[in-house]
Each structure stands twice: as C-alpha cells, then as structure tokens.
Amino acid sequence: MNEIELIAQLTKSLPTNAWVITGAGDDCAVLDSGQPNRCLLLKTDAVVEGIHFLPETQAEQIGHKALARCLSDIAAMAGRPIAALVTIALPKKFDPDFVKKIYDGMSQLAERHGVAIVGGETTTNPERMLISISLLGDVAKDKCLLRSGAKASDAIFVTGELGGSLAAKHLEFEPRLSEARWLADHFSVHAMIDLSDGLASDLRHILHQSKTGAEIFSKSIPISRAAKLRARAESSAKPPLLAALSDGEDFELLFTVSSRDAVPLLDAWKKQFPKLKLSCIGKITAAPGLKLRDENGVRILQSHGYVHFA
Amino acid sequence: MNEIELIAQLTKSLPTNAWVITGAGDDCAVLDSGQPNRCLLLKTDAVVEGIHFLPETQAEQIGHKALARCLSDIAAMAGRPIAALVTIALPKKFDPDFVKKIYDGMSQLAERHGVAIVGGETTTNPERMLISISLLGDVAKDKCLLRSGAKASDAIFVTGELGGSLAAKHLEFEPRLSEARWLADHFSVHAMIDLSDGLASDLRHILHQSKTGAEIFSKSIPISRAAKLRARAESSAKPPLLAALSDGEDFELLFTVSSRDAVPLLDAWKKQFPKLKLSCIGKITAAPGLKLRDENGVRILQSHGYVHFA
Numbered sequence: 001m002n003e004i005e006l007i008a009q010l011t012k013s014l015p016t017n018a019w020v021i022t023g024a025g026d027d028c029a030v031l032d033s034g035q036p037n038r039c040l041l042l043k044t045d046a047v048v049e050g051i052h053f054l055p056e057t058q059a060e061q062i063g064h065k066a067l068a069r070c071l072s073d074i075a076a077m078a079g080r081p082i083a084a085l086v087t088i089a090l091p092k093k094f095d096p097d098f099v100k101k102i103y104d105g106m107s108q109l110a111e112r113h114g115v116a117i118v119g120g121e122t123t124t125n126p127e128r129m130l131i132s133i134s135l136l137g138d139v140a141k142d143k144c145l146l147r148s149g150a151k152a153s154d155a156i157f158v159t160g161e162l163g164g165s166l167a168a169k170h171l172e173f174e175p176r177l178s179e180a181r182w183l184a185d186h187f188s189v190h191a192m193i194d195l196s197d198g199l200a201s202d203l204r205h206i207l208h209q210s211k212t213g214a215e216i217f218s219k220s221i222p223i224s225r226a227a228k229l230r231a232r233a234e235s236s237a238k239p240p241l242l243a244a245l246s247d248g249e250d251f252e253l254l255f256t257v258s259s260r261d262a263v264p265l266l267d268a269w270k271k272q273f274p275k276l277k278l279s280c281i282g283k284i285t286a287a288p289g290l291k292l293r294d295e296n297g298v299r300i301l302q303s304h305g306y307v308h309f310a
Numbered sequence: 311m312n313e314i315e316l317i318a319q320l321t322k323s324l325p326t327n328a329w330v331i332t333g334a335g336d337d338c339a340v341l342d343s344g345q346p347n348r349c350l351l352l353k354t355d356a357v358v359e360g361i362h363f364l365p366e367t368q369a370e371q372i373g374h375k376a377l378a379r380c381l382s383d384i385a386a387m388a389g390r391p392i393a394a395l396v397t398i399a400l401p402k403k404f405d406p407d408f409v410k411k412i413y414d415g416m417s418q419l420a421e422r423h424g425v426a427i428v429g430g431e432t433t434t435n436p437e438r439m440l441i442s443i444s445l446l447g448d449v450a451k452d453k454c455l456l457r458s459g460a461k462a463s464d465a466i467f468v469t470g471e472l473g474g475s476l477a478a479k480h481l482e483f484e485p486r487l488s489e490a491r492w493l494a495d496h497f498s499v500h501a502m503i504d505l506s507d508g509l510a511s512d513l514r515h516i517l518h519q520s521k522t523g524a525e526i527f528s529k530s531i532p533i534s535r536a537a538k539l540r541a542r543a544e545s546s547a548k549p550p551l552l553a554a555l556s557d558g559e560d561f562e563l564l565f566t567v568s569s570r571d572a573v574p575l576l577d578a579w580k581k582q583f584p585k586l587k588l589s590c591i592g593k594i595t596a597a598p599g600l601k602l603r604d605e606n607g608v609r610i611l612q613s614h615g616y617v618h619f620a
Contacts, residue, residue, distance in 0.1 A: 003432050006406055010413050014427040015420040019392050029428030031393055031446070034345050044395040044444050046433045082329050083341055085354040087442050096316055103320050110325040117324040118339035122313050123356045127437040132397050134354050134444030136341070 025209070026147050027076035027193060028137065039144055041079045041137035045069045049128040053171070059098045061171040062131070063105030069196070070135040071113060071175035072251045076194040077146075078184035079139035081177065083116045087132040089125030102131070113177055143184040145255070150191035150210035152286035154256035157265070158279050162199055162250050163243030164226030170249040180253055182272060187265055192255035198246040200301050202254055204290060216282030218294040221245065245292075245301070256284055335519070336457050337386035337503060338447065349454055351389045351447035355379045359438040363481070369408045371481040372441070373415030379506070380445040381423060381485035382561045386504040387456075388494035389449035391487065393426045397442040399435030412441070423487055453494040455565070460501035460520035462596035464566035467575070468589050472509055472560050473553030474536030480559040490563055492582060497575055502565035508556040509591075510611050512564055514600060526592030528604040531555065555602075555611070566594055 011024040021039055022030040028041040047053060047066045067084060074081045086106065088099065099122075110117055115135075159176055176194070183189050191206050199221070207214055218241055227243035238246070257265055262280055269278045282293075290301045321334040331349055332340040338351040357363055357376045377394060384391045396416065398409065413427075420427055425445075469486055486504070493499050501516045509531070517524055528551055537553035548556070567575055572590055579588045592603075600611045 006409065007432060009406065009410060010432075011429070013417075014413075015417050015425065016428075017392070017424055017426045020426045020428055023426065024429035029393065029395065031428070034343065034348065034448075038344065040350075040446070042393060042395055042428060042444075042446055044397050044430055044442070046397050046399060046431065046442065048399065048433055048435055050436070051434055082327070083339065083352060085339065085352055085444060087354050087356050089356060089358065089440060096319065099316065100319060103324075107323075107325050114327055115325065116327045116330045116333065118326075118330055118341070118352060119321070119334035120354055121356065122317060122320075123358055124361055125358055125435065125438070125440055126360070128435070130399060130435060130440060132354070132356065132442040134352075134395060136350070136352055136446065138344075 022146060027073040028079065030077070030144060033138060037141050038138050039141050041074055041077055041139055042134070043070050043073045043137070044132060044134040045073065046130060046132040048130045057171065059101030060105030063102035064109050065171050066131040066133050067106045067109050068173055068175050068251070070133045071109070071115070071177060072194040072196070074135060074137040075175050075177045075180040075253065076192050077139055078143050078180045078189070078192065079137040080181070081113055081115045081135055081137045083118045083136045084110060085134045086117060086120035087123065088120070089123045089130040091129065092124065092126055113175070145184060145189050145192040146209070147191055147193050147206050148209040150206050150212050150256040150284045152212055152284055153259050154190055154284040155259045155262040155280050156203070156214060156216065156254070156256050156282045156284060158195070158199065158222065158252055158254050158281050160250065160252040160277055161222040161224035162195070162227070162252065163240060163247045164224045164230050165247055165249040167226040167230065169226065173251045175251065176253045179273060179276065183255065186268060187257055187261055190256045190258070192253060195250040195252045195254055196248060198248050199250070199254065200245045200290065206254070206256070207288070207290060210284070213285040213288040213290060214282055215285055215291045215293055215298065218292055220279055220281045222277055222279045259283065332456060337383040338389065340387070340454060343448060347451050348448050349451050351384055351387055351449055352444070353380050353383045353447070354442060354444040355383065356440060356442040358440045367481065369411030370415030373412035374419050375481050376441040376443050377416045377419050378483060378485050378561070380443045381419070381425070381487060382504040382506070384445060384447040385485050385487045385490040385563065386502050387449055388453050388490045388499070388502065389447040390491070391423055391425045391445055391447045393428045393446045394420060395444045396427060396430035397433065398430070399433045399440040401439065402434065402436055423485070455494060455499050455502040456519070457501055457503050457516050458519040460516050460522050460566040460594045462522055462594055463569050464500055464594040465569045465572040465590050466513070466524060466526065466564070466566050466592045466594060468505070468509065468532065468562055468564050468591055470560070470562040470587055471532040471534035472505070472537070472562065473550060473557045474534045474540050475557055475559040477536040477540065479536065483561045485561065486563045489583060489586065493565065496578060497567055497571055500566045500568070502563060505560040505562045505564055506558060508558050509560070509564065510555045510600065516564070516566070517598070517600060520594070523595040523598040523600065524592055525595055525601045525603055525608065528602055530589055530591045532587055532589045569593065
C-alpha cells in the first residue's frame with residue numbers, strides 16, 4: 001500500500017462536527033470561526049532530515065522551509081496566516097546553536113508574513129531531526145479557494161517557473177501569500193492548489209476534486225532555468241519538460257479562472273507582479289483525464305506526475 | 311543544555327502579533343478569536359516510539375494516548391476541543407492495519423469528546439514511528455485558566471491519584487475535559503495545569519508563573535495503587551510518595567482556588583464526580599519555594615520533581 005492509498009483509507013471515516021466546513025483532502029482544513037464572514041484554516045506539515053533536508057543543509061534554511069511549506073498551503077486557500085506551533089524532534093546529541101538558527105530562519109519568515117510563533121515543543125527522535133509545524137490562518141468566507149471549483153473550459157494558470165527545485169529553490173522559496181490574496185480579491189478564481197508534488201500530480205488533485213479533465217500545452221509550461229541546466233549537465237537527468245511536469249516542491253500557485261478572465265488577468269498581473277511570471281498552460285475539459293498537447297498531437301499523461309511517452 | 315534551558319532560549323524572542331493573548335509557556339497558546347467573548351486555543355504534542363510508547367504497545371492505545379495528551383492540555387485551560395490534525399511519520403515498512411488501528415483509537419476518543427479530525431499527513435521517519443497532533447479549541451474569555459493566577463493562601467487541589475502511570479494509565483487515561491469545564495463554570499479557579507511532568511515539576515510551573523511558593527502536605531498527596539504496588543514489588547522502585555511527587559504522565563488536573571472555596575468545592579465535587587477523587591494537597595505561600603510538610607516538619611523540595619531528603 002502506498003502513501004496515497006493509505007491516506008485514502010485513513011481519511012474515509014474520520015470523526016467530524018458542526019465546525020468543519022472542509023476536512024481532510026484540501027490544502028488546509030476549513031472551519032467555522034463563529035463569525036459570519038470568516039473561516040479558520042488549519043494546516044500541519046513536517047520536514048524530516050535526510051528526506052526534506054540534508055544533514056549539511058544550513059539551519060536557517062531548514063527553519064525557513066519547514067514554515068514556508070505550511071504558509072504555501074495557506075496561500076493555496078487565499079488565506080492569511082495567523083499563528084504557528086513548532087515541534088522539533090531532536091537526536092540525543094544536538095547543537096543548541098544549530099536549533100537556535102533553525103528558529104531564526106523560521107522567525108524571519110514569520111515576521112515577513114505577520115505570523116506569530118506561539119509555542120510548540122521539543123521532543124526526542126534519536127536518529128534524525130524532524131520538524132512538524134502547525135499553522136492557524138483565516139480567510140473571508142467568500143474568498144476561500146478550494147481544489148474542487150474548476151469548471152470545463154476554465155483557463156489553467158501557474159505562477160513562476162517549474163522543475164529543478166531541489167537545486168536550491170525548495171530551501172529558499174517565498175510562499176505566494178500576497179499573490180494568492182490579490183488573485184482572490186481581484187478575480188473569480190475557481191480552484192487553486194500549491195505545487196508540492198509536481199504540476200501533473202497537483203493538477204490531478206484539482207481535476208479529481210472538480211470532476212473534470214484538462215489539456216495542457218507543452219509549449220506553455222514554464223520550465224525553470226535549474227531544470228534546463230540540470231538536463232544539460234547530467235545525461236541521466238529528466239528532460240526539462242518532464243522535470244517541470246513531475247518535480248516536486250515548486251511551491252507555485254496552480255489555479256483556474258473562467259476563460260474570459262484569462263487576458264484581463266494576464267494584463268493586471270503584469271502590472272501588479274512585474275517580476276513574477278504567470279503562464280496560461282491549458283484548459284479544463286469536461287472529459288476526464290489529463291492530456292498534454294505538443295507539436296505532434298495529444299498524449300495522455302499517466303500516473304504520479306510522470307509522462308509515459310508511448 | 312537540557313530541554314528546559316533550550317526551550318527558554320528558543321521562546322525568548324518569538325515573533326508575535328495582535329492575535330496573541332498568551333504565547334509559548336502555558337498549556338495552550340491563547341489567541342483572539344475575533345469574537346468578543348471567546349478565545350481560540352492552540353496546542354501541539356508528539357509521541358515517539360521507544361519513548362512515549364513501545365513497539366509492542368497496542369495500536370489503538372498509541373492513537374488514544376497521542377490525542378489524549380493534547381486534549382489534556384485543552385482541559386488545563388478549561389477549554390473545549392474543536393478539531394485535530396494528525397501527522398504520522400512512519401518507517402519505510404509499515405503495516406497499514408496497524409496504522410488504521412492507531413486512527414481507530416484516536417477516532418474513538420475524538421468522538422467521545424466531540425472533536426473532529428480534519429486531516430494531517432503521513433511522512434517518513436525511517437527508524438521509528440512518530441505521531442504529532444495539533445489541536446484547535448476554544449474557551450470563554452472569562453473562563454480561560456492560566457498557570458499564572460495562583461495567589462498566596464490559595465488551596466491547592468489535585469484530581470485522581472498520582473504516580474506509577476507507566477504501569478498502564480499513560481496509555482488509557484481519559485482527559486479531564488468535563489471536570490475542568492465544570493470547575494471553571496462553578497468556582498473561581500485561579501490557576502490550573504495538567505500533570506504531565508510530575509506533581510512537583512508541574513506545581514513549580516504554576517509557582518514560577520504566579521510568582522508564589524507552596525507548602526504541600528505529604529499525608530494529603532493521593533498516591534496511586536500502581537505506585538504502591540510497584541514499590542512493594544521492586545526494592546529498587548521509588549518509594550510511593552516520591553513516585554506520586556515525581557512520576558510523569560498522570561494527566562490529572564492541578565489547580566488552586568481561594569481557601570474559602572475549598573470546602574464548598576469538595577462538597578460539590580463529591581456530588582458531581584462521585585467516582586473521581588479530589589484532594590486538597592496544600593496551600594500557596596507568598597514566600598517562594600516548594601516545601602513538603604510531614605510528621606517530622608517541613609523540608610524543601612528541590613529540582614525536577616525529586617525530593618532530596620537531607
């Protein structure tokens with residue numbers, strides 16, 4: 001049983017109550033705040049030494065990444081982050097200065113986005129460091145963006161450039177909080193997700209929850225310089241397009257808007273965020289499935305983000 | 311540097327914002343809810359294989375304990391739990407049925423207390439299982455009980471019986487949520503904490519944050535049957551009184567009320583919770599320090615919960 005199958009099993013019949021608007025299965029849980037026009041958002045995420053960072057990763061970058069991943073999920077709901085709790089599980093022998101620098105990295109990012117760090121705990125994990133962060137946020141009820149709202153003929157957009165995040169970006173990215181709130185405030189965004197598993201995988205989450213399909217255009221997919229450099233440097237590396245489709249940890253925003261909003265959005269975006277690329281990469285289709293169109297025609301994209309060329 | 315010193319270092323200058331009423335340092339963080347009369351509570355806690363449970367511990371008990379520890383902290387604020395997020399870090403080879411049973415144990419406890427489980431994540435921790443839970447709760451603004459409110463001459467109370475929790479109770483305890491809310495609704499409780507580190511340690515947290523001292527009476531400390539049995543069975547085990555003072559994971563409530571409320575409280579408690587012992591174990595003093603009175607006089611209790619008999 002893989003992780004996705006396990007999660008599907010575990011989340012099938014979880015206890016719920018009157019507070020829950022959206023439980024497991026979106027970027028954040030959405031809860032009634034007791035106020036008429038706002039919802040609470042709740043998210044947790046963990047990074048593990050040897051998996052999400054290496055023993056030689058700089059401490060500040062570990063702290064930054066641990067919090068930034070959670071913030072990216074709040075961004076995916078067009079939310080505002082409020083407060084974080086930090087659990088650090090440490091090997092028996094740890095360097096207090098290293099741990100302090102992890103907190104410095106987290107605190108700097110938190111301060112930039114107005115997030116309070118309100119506690120947490122330290123515990124022991126003898127073999128490796130593990131950091132689990134939980135984050136409370138909120139969002140206006142009518143602005144909260146789920147994965148489930150995409151509609152046939154919607155235009156699909158993605159921010160930034162994709163692929164090759166492991167070279168550096170996964171430790172340094174700035175979560176797209178202000179971009180996401182600007183989108184929700186100025187356009188009718190139908191569905192949004194942050195890219196953590198890779199474009200193809202994360203788009204599939206939108207398609208699955210919106211009960212739609214999509215066709216994306218290979219020429220329009222913004223490929224990062226890191227993915228291109230890597231393909232050139234290593235003959236065994238993924239071709240750049242494949243990296244952009246399947247590499248994880250891009251932490252960009254993937255969203256859909258009505259096709260008639262596509263051009264006004266691109267125009268307004270250029271004025272608002274002149275330094276951040278926004279690409280229209282395809283359209284939502286009523287027919288299920290994820291298809292890739294290139295100069296040779298249309299192919300089906302299969303399974304966890306990887307393209308199986310026939 | 312030990313854990314307590316490290317936490318003191320790390321929490322000295324954390325980022326804060328206008329939402330924060332009480333940050334790191336109490337049982338839960340307390341946040342503005344945007345409503346005039348309620349606060350939000352936020353808590354996270356982790357259990358680690360080999361430390362908080364053993365490889366042979368029953369799966370349902372692991373799930374129960376992981377959630378119950380967090381619920382006990384919500385109880386310590388007289389709060390109401392709302393929603394939990396669950397992070398399970400699993401070794402590469404795991405038994406899906408075992409994980410499912412962990413969720414069953416959590417879900418059963420969650421349902422008894424009206425808590426929703428609204429998601430979380432699974433990740434990898436190659437050498438051992440680790441479960442981190444975060445919990446959102448709320449509480450009426452005028453009923454929220456901090457550690458910092460104890461006043462000189464207050465009577466000190468503790469629920470249940472203490473010591474020897476490792477024999478079984480730490481895997482089975484029911485968090486004192488309804489008892490805590492009843493206390494806050496019917497009496498003017500000045501300070502409260504749940505017992506996780508041991509009576510002497512946790513009472514010290516109240517004393518430290520309330521800037522007071524205390525004198526407790528050895529004869530009044532409720533010693534559990536498990537602590538007595540263990541002392542009888544093993545000559546190397548702690549004497550029962552020492553176990554009650556210093557064993558961790560009792561998860562009972564420790565609180566103070568004005569001395570004039572002590573007798574009315576004991577009377578009302580007996581009617582409300584006839585099966586659960588409530589003991590008045592001493593009094594808060596203006597003079598700092600924690601003292602133990604027995605038939606031979608008064609001694610000072612030193613350092614992390616352990617009595618150093620002179």
